[in-house]
Amino acid sequence: MFKPITIKDIAQALELSPSTVSRALSDSYEINEETKKRVIEYAEKHNYRRNPMASSLRQGRSYSIGVVVCEVANSFFSHAIDGIESVAYGKGYHVIISQSHDAYEREVVNIQHLANRAVDGLLISMSAETKDFSHIINLHAQGLPIVFFDRVIDAFETHTVTANNQKGAMVATESLIDRGFKKIAHLANAPHLSITAERLKGYEDALKQHGIPLDESLIRYCHHGGRIQREVEEAIQYFLNLPEKPDAVFVASDRLSMGCLSAYNKLAPRDEHPAVAGFSNSDVLDLLQADFTCIRQPAFKMGQVAMEMLIQLIESRYPVYDFQNIVLETELIHR
Known part of the structure; x- marks a missing residue:
């Protein structure tokens, strides 16, 4: 032994x-x-x-951080975790990664498990299915430091780190308009997520700025965030069944972009595929559609900033009342 x-x-x-x-x-x-x-x-x-258990007993810390994301295989979150770890290990903290797979029940179980392991703090990106935040609010009330990134909530005051979702969505939609497309659909994430409302607003702003009337029938929500491919395929089939099919689609997230392109490949011949632009940090999508235009988030930087802010909360000798909402700029990638 x-x-x-x-x-x-x-x-x-x-x-x-x-x-x-x-x-x-x-x-x-x-x-x-x-x-x-x-x-x-x-x-x-x-x-x-160093024996982390002994250090924990002496100093009241475990020197471990819990990270909750929807899916590590998601390119955005894998890059964000790289950023988180680059800061954490340099500061002497270990990272415990947990996946919700966009399921509320799994998020609750994972967060409770991390809390029971006496992590010093949590970095959380909300699951698409979560509408009840009591499991997080209770831990915050007990004094556990929590920082949100990408998908945030305003149930209590704390640091948050996000991308400029509204501007990124506007730029993505305008890239389609600039290519001559007028009937632009929007494949959105779960309606209650923070990123959904911000990206919808950017889509609407782009249409308005270019004199294109907003057509609510061209907006479809995926309440499971792309976790269930059948839900994505039903949304794409809806677009294909419209009397006037959209000639372009703005897609609101990394996983949905993959699901959208896969669904079109499955359900329609190539000459019926619309142009697609969306949020994605993956290069694999090029294999599905070579002209896919994406909005890339600074995922690595987001992870770094979120981790730095969490460590500040953990190591502060006094209660923190001044919180920051950091917004990072996105980048348009033309294929």
Whole structure:
């Protein structure tokens, strides 16, 4: 059975007191450089690692962060997690990643599990199915630091990090208008998500600015956020059954973009496919439609900023009352 080396083992081997070894490993000014060097070299040679449970008991922290996203395979979230980890590990924190798969029940179970593991804080991007926020509100009321990114809620005050969804949606829709398309449909995420309303507003702004009347019949919502492909296919079939089919579609999320293009490939011949523009951080979509135009979010930066803000909450010696809502700009990628 594996038994990791402890501070007591190092102390015994070097004929030092455990407290001296502990202070040397913490780079204390009380320990001379020669002793520090001896201790650190021995610790590295024998693969010593700080015991997080012991540190938690001494300092009241676990040095672990819970991250809740809908799906790690989603390109946006995988890039965001890279950004989160780049900050967390540099600050001495470990990251525990949990996937909701856009299901409310799974989000509740995962968040409760992370809280039971005594994480120091949570980074959350809401699931598409979540309308009841009590599982998060209760943890916040108990003092657990929480920061939202991408999909946020306003149930209580805390830091949030999002993309400029309204502007990104407007730019994406205008890219279709600039190519001569006039009958532009919108495939939207779950109606209650923060990103849905913001991206719908950008779509509407672009139409209005170019004198194109808003047609509510061209807007379809996917309440499960693309988790259920049948729901996406039903929305695309609806567009295909319209007396006047849309000649372009603005799609509101990464997963929906993939589902939309897959559905058109399944349900209609290539010459009936509309032009598509949407939010996506994936390069795989090129394989489905070469001229796919996407709005790319700064996912890595979003993860970095969210993690930095959470660590500020965790390490603050005083209650924090001044919260920031950071909005990052998107980028239009022409294929």
